[in-house]
Amino acid sequence: MADVSVTAASVVKTATSLIGYGTAGGTVTAGQPVYADTTASNKLKPCDADALASSKAIGIALHGASDGQPLQYCYGGNLTFNSAFTVGQVYVCSVTAGGIAPYADLAAGDFVTILGVATTATNLKIGILYSATAKP
Secondary structure: OOOOOOOHHHOEEOOOOEEEEEEEOOOEOOOOEEEEEOOOOOEEEEOOOOOOHHHOEEEEEOOOEOOOOEEEEEEEEEEEOOOOOOOOOEEEEOOOOOOEEEHHHOOOOOEEEEEEEEEEOOEEEEEEEEEEEEOO
């Protein structure tokens, strides 16, 4: 499988979405998992499962932002996307910066950060689990 194809305009918070706030540390697009870069004043950047530090997702961006702009992200609850998911599938940070992928797509050495589980084709139940562990 490939990364989920996210339509940024379709990323919408729900009544159960838990929202956090931060500052973008580069270009971020709605629907991208983000982490707080400790080497850049905890600015929010797109996650990447290739490296331990950048795999530590704190949420999924709710809108686009450029470096230095405010950024809202969802860190729990339900989040609506376009019809992109397989029901019951566990989704993780991808090895592509800002990507979301099914767990099975990770290869040996990729760091596992669970983002959530698809409850419908358009809903991701966010439950972030940063394992700090590479897939064997």
